[in-house]
Amino acid sequence: MAFVRHIVAALFYVVLLERSVSFAQDQLTPTFYDQTCPNVTNIIRGILLNAAINDPRITASLVRLHFHDCFVQGCDGSILLDDPDTTEKVALPNNNSARGYEVIDQMKAALENVCAQTVSCADILTIAAEESVVLAGGPSWKVPLGRLDSRSANRSLANTALPGFNEPLDDIKAKFAAVGLDTSVDVVALSGAHTFGRAQCFTFDQRLYNFSGTGDQDPDLNETLAARLREICPTVGLTNLTNLDQTTPDVFDNTYFKNLQVEEGLLRSDQILFSTQGADTVGIVNDFSSNQTAFFEDFVESMIRMGNIRPLADVIGEVRLNCRVVNANISIAATDAEDARLVSST
Numbered sequence: 001m002a003f004v005r006h007i008v009a010a011l012f013y014v015v016l017l018e019r020s021v022s023f024a025q026d027q028l029t030p031t032f033y034d035q036t037c038p039n040v041t042n043i044i045r046g047i048l049l050n051a052a053i054n055d056p057r058i059t060a061s062l063v064r065l066h067f068h069d070c071f072v073q074g075c076d077g078s079i080l081l082d083d084p085d086t087t088e089k090v091a092l093p094n095n096n097s098a099r100g101y102e103v104i105d106q107m108k109a110a111l112e113n114v115c116a117q118t119v120s121c122a123d124i125l126t127i128a129a130e131e132s133v134v135l136a137g138g139p140s141w142k143v144p145l146g147r148l149d150s151r152s153a154n155r156s157l158a159n160t161a162l163p164g165f166n167e168p169l170d171d172i173k174a175k176f177a178a179v180g181l182d183t184s185v186d187v188v189a190l191s192g193a194h195t196f197g198r199a200q201c202f203t204f205d206q207r208l209y210n211f212s213g214t215g216d217q218d219p220d221l222n223e224t225l226a227a228r229l230r231e232i233c234p235t236v237g238l239t240n241l242t243n244l245d246q247t248t249p250d251v252f253d254n255t256y257f258k259n260l261q262v263e264e265g266l267l268r269s270d271q272i273l274f275s276t277q278g279a280d281t282v283g284i285v286n287d288f289s290s291n292q293t294a295f296f297e298d299f300v301e302s303m304i305r306m307g308n309i310r311p312l313a314d315v316i317g318e319v320r321l322n323c324r325v326v327n328a329n330i331s332i333a334a335t336d337a338e339d340a341r342l343v344s345s346t
């Protein structure tokens, strides 16, 4: 049973919103800010466009940030918190890798100027991801909104919940299942986000040299591409960058799937979607490779499903004023946006 609690402290208004899985999902709606912050998407887009002038990679980075937020306690902005003891930013999949935090800060600051205490950081990440896909040439969609920000982060969960570049397909599927996602279409469609952005050498160089102790390269890696990658990554363990999609690096399209068919997936976790004998992912790769519309439609559905990931247990949420820190108790006041989510109080 979903419920919301109103706690009024003696000196301060303190509103802590307690919600369950079903409550949160039922409440998400694209019209959530129509009355309270109607220009939210334009404001986010404006800052994104400005950031992309000097940093075309930012679109990819923001999509990844949303993914890394949602897989850890649900889409709750937990990845943005800076508390040194718990911050997810230094978890293995994120440290020196996840990026775009400053751009999210700019979006938050602009929104606080126009509609204070209204738009959650988790929603900013979600809208920024959609606008990034659009800016890179991909599909647009109506983004369900109304998430709250967490009051905590969890680094150890970030270390275990996010999939790794060397994990077997079954382990990757298990991590998608653990957050309530589908293990075939969601895995393949969302991996299609590797149609843009960059990766560091150490995330794929084990495929170039002595793969699994064989003394040779990964047999599922195109030899022409392997030779090119060995020039970028002359020894193992480097942080040099290369494009995840070697063909159209900054465009959101379906060439990622065409690349997999000619063994040009950059990460092992990419290539196994196509190269694992008998896997149910192979047919989906072929489908998306031959039909970009099919990819775009499924990608949108999967992004909305990923955006719906909620914590398994009830959590206490808020609209953070600064995405990097939880609110001090005194600063939280009930806004109209929050009131819209109050279904009962005790």
Ligand code: HEM
Binding pocket: 057, 059, 060, 061, 062, 063, 064, 067, 096, 097, 098, 099, 163, 164, 165, 166, 172, 187, 190, 191, 193, 194, 196, 197, 198, 199, 200, 201, 203, 244, 267, 269
């Ligand atoms: C299926 C399992 C996945 C694995 C193992 C994986 C792993 C990785 C790795 C290792 C990188 C490169 C990081 C670096 O070198 O610093 C990367 C980049 C990226 N990932 Fe994934 N990823 C997965 C799924 C996803 C999903 C579901 C999305 C989004 C929907 C996504 C979006 C991205 C993007 C856009 C980049 C480029 C980011 C940038 O250039 O800043 N990935 N991923």
Ligand SMILES: *[C@@H]1O[C@H](CO)[C@@H](O)[C@H](O)[C@H]1NC(C)=O
Binding pocket: 039, 042, 043, 046
């Ligand atoms: C909405 O935001 C955009 C981008 O920042 C701005 O150009 C426009 O004037 C805003 N519109 C309104 C009605 O505030």
Ligand SMILES: *[C@@H]1O[C@H](CO)[C@@H](O)[C@H](O)[C@H]1NC(C)=O
Binding pocket: 090, 091, 095, 096
């Ligand atoms: C994160 O990376 C920095 C180097 O930039 C390193 O000093 C630090 O130990 C890393 N943190 C963790 C938790 O691995």
Ligand SMILES: *[C@@H]1O[C@H](CO)[C@@H](O)[C@H](O)[C@H]1NC(C)=O
Binding pocket: 154, 156, 157, 158, 160
């Ligand atoms: C953090 O996640 C771990 C699982 O990795 C879990 O055991 C732990 O209870 C979580 N901590 C908090 C404070 O939620």
Ligand SMILES: *[C@@H]1O[C@H](CO)[C@@H](O)[C@H](O)[C@H]1NC(C)=O
Binding pocket: 210, 212, 213, 214, 215
């Ligand atoms: C490859 O790795 C295996 C196992 O780690 C090792 O025994 C072998 O010497 C390595 N071969 C080369 C050429 O480095």
Ligand SMILES: *[C@@H]1O[C@H](CO)[C@@H](O)[C@H](O)[C@H]1NC(C)=O
Binding pocket: 231, 232, 233, 238, 239, 240
């Ligand atoms: C790769 O990185 C190393 C060390 O950071 C650097 O010396 C080298 O020039 C880089 N190589 C390429 C091809 O970018």
Ligand SMILES: *[C@@H]1O[C@H](CO)[C@@H](O)[C@H](O)[C@H]1NC(C)=O
Binding pocket: 222, 223, 224, 225, 261, 262, 263
């Ligand atoms: C490797 O890539 C080349 C050039 O893109 C292509 O012609 C060839 O068919 C690919 N090899 C395999 C095994 O897919």
Ligand SMILES: *[C@@H]1O[C@H](CO)[C@@H](O)[C@H](O)[C@H]1NC(C)=O
Binding pocket: 291, 293, 294, 297
């Ligand atoms: C491509 O996929 C779309 C969406 O699933 C479908 O409507 C269309 O018929 C497909 N096109 C072809 C040529 O198969």
Ligand SMILES: *[C@@H]1O[C@H](CO)[C@@H](O)[C@H](O)[C@H]1NC(C)=O
Binding pocket: 326, 327, 328, 329
């Ligand atoms: C909020 O109040 C609780 C209970 O008084 C206290 O434990 C907590 O540290 C406070 N949090 C902040 C951010 O001030």
